[in-house]
Amino acid sequence: MTYNVQVTVMPLxxxxxxxxxxxxxxxxxxxxxxxxxxxxxKNITLQVEANNPExxxxxxxxxxxxxxxxxxxxxxxxxxN
Amino acid sequence: MTYNVQVTVMPLxxxxxxxxxxxxxxxxxxxxxxxxxxxxxKNITLQVEANNPExxxxxxxxxxxxxxxxxxxxxxxxxxN
Numbered sequence: 157m158t159y160n161v162q163v164t165v166m167p168l169x170x171x172x173x174x175x176x177x178x179x180x181x182x183x184x185x186x187x188x189x190x191x192x193x194x195x196x197x198k199n200i201t202l203q204v205e206a207n208n209p210e211x212x213x214x215x216x217x218x219x220x221x222x223x224x225x226x227x228x229x230x231x232x233x234x235x236x237n
Numbered sequence: 238m239t240y241n242v243q244v245t246v247m248p249l250x251x252x253x254x255x256x257x258x259x260x261x262x263x264x265x266x267x268x269x270x271x272x273x274x275x276x277x278x279k280n281i282t283l284q285v286e287a288n289n290p291e292x293x294x295x296x297x298x299x300x301x302x303x304x305x306x307x308x309x310x311x312x313x314x315x316x317x318n
Contacts, residue, residue, distance in 0.1 A: 158273065164280050179281070179304065186303050190286040190296055192239065199245050199280035200260075205271040215271055222267050223260065 159204050159212035160237045165225045166197035200224055209236045240285050240293035241318045246306045247278035281305055290317045 167173045176194040183191045202219065206212035216234045225232040248254045257275040264272045283300065287293035297315045306313040 166280065166282070176281075182304050183300050186300075188296060188300050188303075191283050191300060192286055193282075193284035195282045197280045197282075199247065199278045200257075201247070201274075201276045201278075202272050203274035205273055215269060219264050219267075219269050219272060222269075223263050 157206065157208075159206055159209060161202045161204050161212055161216040162235045162237060163200040163202065163216055163220050163224055164197065164233045164235075165200065165220070165230050166232075167195060167229060168231055171229060197230070198224075212236050238287065238289075240287055240290060242283045242285050242293055242297040243316045243318060244281040244283065244297055244301050244305055245278065245314045245316075246281065246301070246311050247313075248276060248310060249312055252310060278311065279305075293317050 173195045176196045179196060180191060180194040183194070202216055204212040204215050206215060213234055213236050220232045220234065254276045257277045260277060261272060261275040283297055285293040285296050287296060294315055294317050301313045301315065
């Protein structure tokens with residue numbers, strides 16, 4: 157069966173996110189002053205062939221560790237739909 | 238009150254996603270052959286000051302339309318936590 161897996165990769169909370177800071181500045185220039193903090197990461201959707209959702213999640217976690225996320229600067233979350 | 242809003246920006250389904258295709262090739266080189274399709278977009282978290290979740294969602298949608306997403310190539314989804 158094919159599972160739709162969503163992997164979210166975000167910069168670690170302890171680290172500054174210069175891209176997010178730049179976007180927040182842009183939003184404030186556009187008059188959106190109620191936005192107080194912006195952090196930008198990646199959203200990756202995978203179609204995974206597996207026998208059950210647990211196996212699909214395991215494959216996605218392996219993919220994240222090996223290629224999708226850089227553990228020095230990022231953390232990831234995996235959700236199977 | 239401050240709401241945590243998640244904006245997901247993904248390439249339109251009708252369009253090719255060369256970045257996703259490249260990552261899929263990388264995963265297959267790593268032996269993860271059960272991954273069949275990869276699409277890569279952005280995940281943006283905003284801290285929005287608003288009176289209620291509806292207002293926070295509206296502000297995030299305005300930010301997405303004005304700056305975060307390019308409607309020619311991308312669609313976005315907004316979720317308030």
